[in-house]
Amino acid sequence: MPDTLPTQPRISQLHMRGMMKRFPGVLAVNNVDFSVEASNGRGEIHALLGENGAGKSTLMKILYGLYRADGGTIHVDNTPLTLRSPQDAIGRGIGMIHQHFMLVPSLTVAENIALGMKSTRGALLDLDRVRARVAELSERYHLKVDPDVPIWQLAVGEQQRVEIVRALYKGAALLILDEPTAVLTPGEVDDFFRVLRQMRDDGHLLVFISHKLHEVLAISDRITVLRDGQRVDTIPTSTASKLMLAQMMVGRPVVLEYDRKPCAPGDVKLMLDNVNALNDRGAAGLRDVTLFVRAGEIVGVAGVSGNGQHELAQTIAGLRPCTSGRIRANGQNITNKSPRVLHRCGMAYIPEERMIDGVIKDFSVAENFILHDHARPPYARGGLFMRFRGIRTASQQAIRDYEIKTPGTETPIKSLSGGNIQKLILARELGRKPQVLIAAQPTRGVDIGATEYIHQRLLEERSKGTAILLISEDLDEILALSDRVIVMYEGRIIGEMPREDVDIRQLGALMAGAQ
Amino acid sequence: MIEEIFTASVFASTLRLATPYIFAAVGETFSQKSGVLNLGLEGVMLMGAFAAFYAVHATGSVIIGLLAALIVGALMGLATAFVSVTLQAEQGISGIGIYLFGLGMSELLFVRLIGTPVSVEGFSRIYIPVLSDIPVIGEIFFNHNLLVYAAFLLVPAAAFVLNRTTFGLMIRAVGQNPEAADAMGVNVARVRYMTVTIAGTLAGLAGASLSIALLNVFQQNLTSGLGFIAVALVYFGRWTPLGVLLGSLLFSFVNALQLQIGSIGIEIPSEFAVMAPYVITIIALVFASKRAEKPTALTKPFRRGD
Numbered sequence: 001m002p003d004t005l006p007t008q009p010r011i012s013q014l015h016m017r018g019m020m021k022r023f024p025g026v027l028a029v030n031n032v033d034f035s036v037e038a039s040n041g042r043g044e045i046h047a048l049l050g051e052n053g054a055g056k057s058t059l060m061k062i063l064y065g066l067y068r069a070d071g072g073t074i075h076v077d078n079t080p081l082t083l084r085s086p087q088d089a090i091g092r093g094i095g096m097i098h099q100h101f102m103l104v105p106s107l108t109v110a111e112n113i114a115l116g117m118k119s120t121r122g123a124l125l126d127l128d129r130v131r132a133r134v135a136e137l138s139e140r141y142h143l144k145v146d147p148d149v150p151i152w153q154l155a156v157g158e159q160q161r162v163e164i165v166r167a168l169y170k171g172a173a174l175l176i177l178d179e180p181t182a183v184l185t186p187g188e189v190d191d192f193f194r195v196l197r198q199m200r201d202d203g204h205l206l207v208f209i210s211h212k213l214h215e216v217l218a219i220s221d222r223i224t225v226l227r228d229g230q231r232v233d234t235i236p237t238s239t240a241s242k243l244m245l246a247q248m249m250v251g252r253p254v255v256l257e258y259d260r261k262p263c264a265p266g267d268v269k270l271m272l273d274n275v276n277a278l279n280d281r282g283a284a285g286l287r288d289v290t291l292f293v294r295a296g297e298i299v300g301v302a303g304v305s306g307n308g309q310h311e312l313a314q315t316i317a318g319l320r321p322c323t324s325g326r327i328r329a330n331g332q333n334i335t336n337k338s339p340r341v342l343h344r345c346g347m348a349y350i351p352e353e354r355m356i357d358g359v360i361k362d363f364s365v366a367e368n369f370i371l372h373d374h375a376r377p378p379y380a381r382g383g384l385f386m387r388f389r390g391i392r393t394a395s396q397q398a399i400r401d402y403e404i405k406t407p408g409t410e411t412p413i414k415s416l417s418g419g420n421i422q423k424l425i426l427a428r429e430l431g432r433k434p435q436v437l438i439a440a441q442p443t444r445g446v447d448i449g450a451t452e453y454i455h456q457r458l459l460e461e462r463s464k465g466t467a468i469l470l471i472s473e474d475l476d477e478i479l480a481l482s483d484r485v486i487v488m489y490e491g492r493i494i495g496e497m498p499r500e501d502v503d504i505r506q507l508g509a510l511m512a513g514a515q
Numbered sequence: 516m517i518e519e520i521f522t523a524s525v526f527a528s529t530l531r532l533a534t535p536y537i538f539a540a541v542g543e544t545f546s547q548k549s550g551v552l553n554l555g556l557e558g559v560m561l562m563g564a565f566a567a568f569y570a571v572h573a574t575g576s577v578i579i580g581l582l583a584a585l586i587v588g589a590l591m592g593l594a595t596a597f598v599s600v601t602l603q604a605e606q607g608i609s610g611i612g613i614y615l616f617g618l619g620m621s622e623l624l625f626v627r628l629i630g631t632p633v634s635v636e637g638f639s640r641i642y643i644p645v646l647s648d649i650p651v652i653g654e655i656f657f658n659h660n661l662l663v664y665a666a667f668l669l670v671p672a673a674a675f676v677l678n679r680t681t682f683g684l685m686i687r688a689v690g691q692n693p694e695a696a697d698a699m700g701v702n703v704a705r706v707r708y709m710t711v712t713i714a715g716t717l718a719g720l721a722g723a724s725l726s727i728a729l730l731n732v733f734q735q736n737l738t739s740g741l742g743f744i745a746v747a748l749v750y751f752g753r754w755t756p757l758g759v760l761l762g763s764l765l766f767s768f769v770n771a772l773q774l775q776i777g778s779i780g781i782e783i784p785s786e787f788a789v790m791a792p793y794v795i796t797i798i799a800l801v802f803a804s805k806r807a808e809k810p811t812a813l814t815k816p817f818r819r820g821d
């Protein structure tokens with residue numbers, strides 16, 4: 001193929017040494033060394049692995065010129081590099097695909113690619129030229145994109161292809177990918193990895209940020225593990241194992257698989273019958289959803305983000321009107337009943353947006369703990385006067401029972417880590433001894449340690465006979481906990497199977513909408 | 516009676532009265548497209564109107580008057596940009612501050628520097644051979660001063676800049692997703708400074724079109740709410756120059772009709788007549804402002820994560 005594209009890599013090695021970045025109250029990156037190197041014309045995929053909050057994004061945002069480092073040096077091919085803005089990084093052949101895509105929804109693919117680039121026609125846009133070169137690139141890397149579609153019409157997987165094409169278009173010799181697979185189905189991940197390998201073989205340097213062990217093992221040449229802003233180690237992928245990486249990430253031995261007792265389901269506790277609901281844009285969010293959960297079983301709802309999971313959780317929890325159909329919990333009709341009524345029916349809810357629906361950010365740990373029951377004994381007298389002693393004792397108990405790391409009961413909840421906030425919500429919700437539990441993305445953004453704990457607690461609830469609906473975009477979580485798996489696509493349930501019968505490939509196809 | 520109301524002169528004055536709306540609202544379109552709500556337009560217009568008026572009063576030259584309005588408008592635009600982009604002030608509130616500043620300052624300067632109501636020799640109508648003489652058509656379309664034509668030419672020019680140039684692309688991107696634009700190497704603050712200054716300059720011009728072309732006088736609160744309607748017209752016109760043009764014509768038509776009805780002696784309470792454009796504005800906004808075209812980052816200051 002004639003090489004008309006400016007994709008010739010121009011970086012053969014990049015070294016970051018002693019990088020430091022401090023945010024108010026956190027040392028996000030602490031004296032980290034990191035390098036990416038090509039050899040004999042072949043590039044490298046260097047994985048950056050670490051828990052949420054380990055400093056991966058921060059380290060790479062420094063390299064992309066978005067954050068200014070408080071210390072450390074960067075050398076590209078042995079010449080020092082000073083970065084004041086993304087413009088400087090782009091100019092030196094460094095590209096980044098962010099965790100949250102950096103695309104303008106109202107603009108077309110071609111316009112998004114042209115944004116911030118010099119036009120060959122001076123002040124006028126040269127979208128024809130952009131289209132032509134996008135076509136070349138998409139052919140070379142098998143990245144199908146239509147340049148004239150506005151971004152908002154594209155699915156996330158397609159948006160990611162746009163991001164990659166744009167980075168290649170801008171001549172990125174080194175491409176940083178920040179948790180790129182979070183939005184993809186297993187099938188899409190395979191395709192995506194193929195593209196990455198081809199880029200590497202073409203001589204590109206790639207930084208692959210992830211907290212998923214199996215992906216890192218599958219794609220990278222070397223792995224650097226970060227923990228609490230520090231580099232734990234850098235090792236060749238060929239010498240790494242899952243367990244070893246997990247322990248490096250967490251800093252202590254971990255359990256990756258749980259002991260599960262066989263499932264002995266009882267009566268149906270939660271029943272959805274042809275439920276429909278609208279999404280935030282007023283379009284159909286749930287379409288004729290019918291499902292049931294029995295006592296003592298965990299039903300996992302899998303799907304790619306944005307296929308109705310969010311609406312499902314909210315509709316069951318009484319936070320979103322159900323436009324038709326019926327929901328029954330514990331034998332009672334709870335369709336369009338207020339969350340208060342649902343509580344009384346023995347339902348508990350672990351919300352997806354924990355900082356919005358789960359806690360009140362500026363309230364203390366104790367206040368958040370008693371949110372639901374604040375007007376009842378032992379927290380209040382006569383439904384009106386708060387009993388501080390009762391509140392304190394109960395929340396101290398919860399802090400102990402659920403191993404919540406907090407300076408005290410009066411600490412504002414927002415200064416706790418995601419994992420500890422989630423444990424507090426769990427303590428509050430499980431403390432009411434629910435019969436039905438809706439857990440929406442219970443471990444999103446939660447560290448491995450707390451994830452493990454939360455999973456153990458959910459399994460414990462299951463053995464106590466609680467009916468649990470687990471809605472999660474983390475397939476590993478679904479597979480680790482569920483007794484039955486349901487797949488959602490475009491607001492519909494398009495597949496259901498017992499956990500034992502799950503075939504990962506087939507599940508991926510279902511998540512992508514294949515019948 | 517219908518013929519008495521819908522005369523050629525009503526349509527001609529519709530075009531004339533649309534001029535200040537078009538200048539101000541097209542400028543505001545640039546500002547809002549980039550994510551800055553520039554609520555102080557009215558104040559900038561008053562300052563521009565006074566500057567133009569004073570310069571013409573002092574020198575007799577409409578060109579100097581025009582330049583004065585453009586410069587004062589640009590400076591007020593820069594000040595607005597400094598407040599809303601650099602200081603990241605709450606845009607609704609700071610806009611009201613700019614309005615009050617323009618309102619008070621223009622009146623103060625007028626009282627101190629001129630004092631008594633006088634009129635000036637502003638832009639005169641341009642006679643275009645042949646075209647101006649065509650009956651009806653000539654009176655409606657080819658019997659105006661320079662600024663009227665300029666306003667109508669501004670509309671396609673603005674649409675071209677927004678849709679076909681790299682600058683326009685940056686404006687649209689910055690108003691929809693400043694984080695993405697920033698990550699792509701666009702200087703968000705610079706783009707917003709430019710659009711807000713453009714809005715100020717055009718608001719100055721809108722003021723001049725009142726004080727040295729349409730009315731040829733200055734008085735306290737000369738614009739009487741016109742600048743606020745211009746802000747609303749941007750919503751009404753769904754953030755496109757063409758939409759803004761249509762909105763401007765609609766409103767100036769209502770104004771022109773109101774004047775005509777008054778002049779032929781039909782009794783409508785004057786309060787009602789004064790209210791009409793505002794009521795229509797509110798009704799139009801109720802129906803128009805929910806559209807998806809609204810720049811998502813409108814009124815949101817941008818700050819990079821560090």
Ligand SMILES: Nc1ncnc2c1ncn2[C@@H]1O[C@H](COP(=O)(O)OP(=O)(O)O)[C@@H](O)[C@H]1O
Pocket residue numbers: 023024026028050051052053054055056057058059820821
């Ligand atoms: N813009 C910011 N302002 C303040 N603190 C931040 C900012 N970005 C990240 N942090 C903090 O820095 C730490 C590292 O965050 P990050 O780099 O995003 O982690 P990772 O990408 O590994 O999940 C976290 O404690 C996070 O809260």
Ligand SMILES: [Mg+2]
Pocket residue numbers: 053056057058099178
């Ligand atoms: Mg991150």
